[in-house]
Amino acid sequence: MRALDVMGLALRSVFHTPVRSALTVLGLSIGIGAIVAIAAIGDAGQREVESELGRIGVGRAWVHADAQMGTALRRQDAALLERGLTDVLVSACARGTAYATRAGEDALVQLTGCDAAMGEIEKVQMEDGRFLLARDVEGTRSVAVLDASACAALFGDGTAVGETIALAGRPFVVVGVIAPLTSERVVANGTGTVYIPITVYEAMRGSGVDELLLSVEASRNVAAVAARAEQLLTRRYGEGFEAVTLEAEMAAARRILQIFLLVMTCVAVICMLVGGIGVMNIMLVCVRERKREIGLMKALGATGRMILSQFLLEATAYATLGGLLGMAAGSLLIAGASQLIGIQIGASLRTLGAAVVFSGTIGLFFGVYPALRAARLMPVDALRSDGR
Known part of the structure; x- marks a missing residue:
């Protein structure tokens, strides 16, 4: 019996019972689809973390008061x-937070009081107009800068710069609109951010500063600068200040992402x-149902190795079909996730190929025992079998 004959028999056996074959490959296809989607989403998440880190810069620290x-x-x-x-x-x-209103349209927005340095630290890119200036802060001017979401909520596709909005009932002139990030989805009914001078914010809310944001040159030790800032404030006012660096925040985000991916991968592997x-x-x-067939093949000259190969190929075929279906399911999950969270997600050909190969390997591994049982059947006993 030639190798092609063995392969043909194996594939014919798989497709001879389509319903049973479909149910068999379902479990593997779910696991493979989950692994493909998790790998792609994990890579995209890592890229987003690194992109955000690069955008805002690694040299950053926040100082808070207790x-x-x-x-x-x-x-x-x-x-x-x-x-x-x-x-x-x-x-x-x-x-x-505050309600922003304009011509009957209102939206709950995050209200941020800041100074002109915020634009430079945040590396703000303007789509229209300008960011806050030092004279806006010093002159306690009622001017506002909208991010893309706040602009969409209040103005739709219209022009915002030069128009007047009300924040907590107080009129503000819009002087700028911040360009959306490449990964940011502009949602017309979503919560946006409105920036106003810190002096105006203090007058409106009667409260002080929530935090100090520090931007440090990349060549310097951010942790050391943060510790020094904490010392300066402690020396001036006493204990009760804490400085947090961006590196610590990003490391925590990476750990959370890794734990999430690990848990999801374990679930997929279990599947x-x-x-x-x-x-x-x-x-x-199949071995039990085809005992007579196996006995007849052996009586006609088929060796145990041929029988072993046929059943291993059948098991591998089941698993490979599951891998191909899982690859398709994973691609659909990736497309849906990309639309849902608004970032570019894609599975590499290497990931897809590795998933199919891994699925086939699983089938080969779990097919060894049944194949050995089939190969070790004695022709006489197999021919006498009634399929039980």
Whole structure:
């Protein structure tokens, strides 16, 4: 019996019972589809993390005050840190929420009070108009800068610069619109951000600064600069200040992403193992049902190796079909996830190929035991069998 004959017999056996074959490959296809989707989403998530890190820069730190200890930050503390730290840009900011209204349209937005340094630290790219200037802060001017989502919510596709909006009932003139990030979806009914001068924010809310944002040159040790900033504030006001670096935040984000991917991968692997057990189970059923066929083949000269090869090929065919279906299912999941979360997600050909090969390997592994049972059947016993 030639190798092609063995392969033909194996494939014919697989497609002879389409319903049973479909149910057999279902478990593997779910596992493979999940693994393909998880790998692609994980890669995209890692790229987004690195892209965000590159966009905002690695040299960043935040300083917060502990209100429970009676400490508070002041707008003047930004100048204090800039004097005490070399080549460090500091911005004072405060955040809250407010209803923004314009011509009957209203939206709940994040209201951020800040100074002109915020635009430079955040590397803000303007789509129209300008960001806040020092004279806006010093003159307590009622001007506002909208991000893309806030602009879409209030103005739709219309022009915002030069128009007037109301924030918590107070009129503001829009002087700029921030361009959306490449990964940012502009949602007309979503929560956007509106930037106003920190002095105006303090007058509206009667509260001080929430945090100081520090931007440090990439060549410097950010952790050391953050520690020095904390020391300066502690020396001035006493204990109750904490400086947090971007590196620590990004490392935490990476750990969370890795844990999530690990958990999801374990679930997908369990699905694949269940699918592999399903392949082994159906192959054992096939061996039992085809005992007479095996006995006849051996009586006509087929060797145990040929029988072994045929059943291994059948198991591998089941698993490979599951891998191909899983690859298609994973691609659909990736397309759906890309639309849902608004970032570019794609599975590489290497990932898809590896998934199919891995699926075939699972089938080969779980097909060894049934194939050995078939190969070791004695012709006489097999011919006498009634299929039980």
